[in-house]
Amino acid sequence: MKINIVGKNISITQALEDRITKKLKGLEKYFLIGEDDTAKVLLTSHPNHNKIEVTIPTKAAILRAETVDVDMYNAIDKVVDKLTDQIRRQKTRLESRKDKASPLYEAFLDFDILGEEDPEDIVVKTKSIELEQLSLDEAITRMDLLDHTFFIYLDDETGKPAVVYCRKDGGYGLIETE
Structure with a gap:
């Protein structure tokens, strides 16, 4: 190496x-x-x-x-x-x-x-969620209100699942599915 x-x-x-x-x-x-x-x-x-x-x-x-x-x-x-x-x-x-x-x-x-x-x-908790169709701004607001570091939602523009998350350096990141 x-x-x-x-x-x-x-x-x-x-x-x-x-x-x-x-x-x-x-x-x-x-x-x-x-x-x-x-x-x-x-x-x-x-x-x-x-x-x-x-x-x-x-x-x-x-x-x-x-x-x-x-x-x-x-x-x-x-x-x-x-x-x-x-x-x-x-x-x-x-x-x-x-x-x-x-x-x-x-x-x-x-x-x-x-x-x-x-x-x-070891998986200590399993949770099922129903995806809601939201805009990116709405998803960020929900994530902040829940005080979570990520939020999974159904993107209203693409109709596909997406994940918004808090970055270590501040700001947000977005993961979109294909």
Whole structure:
């Protein structure tokens, strides 16, 4: 795996680069990452905190995590823990599906999940909804009134299901179906 490290408002020291390389290379034992796969790492320094974003596009899946911490080295450890947890959860889901022919299953084959089921992976509530035909503005208003982070509705222009959601950076996002 190749690692592309970019710094924004921070200079990348050899110690930072070594730490990131060592930690990300450790992921190769959990997930089949090819030599051509390139991990993209963005380090950003803010006055009160540091942020690290890691994206690893592979043939089987895209691994992505970000974390914020006062100490950049702690942030690196946390983001690698998040990536490892993502791999473990995906492997658990694939194991429970028993879909051994999936190419995604092959990519997760070498990861040892210790036979544990993550409590986060259990569906704790199922809800059925009847889609109402609404405009985008009406859907956003309903979502805000319900204090939800997303809202599913039937778009009045297309007549197809759509999802409006709150973005982390503020504003809204829209997912339309085809």
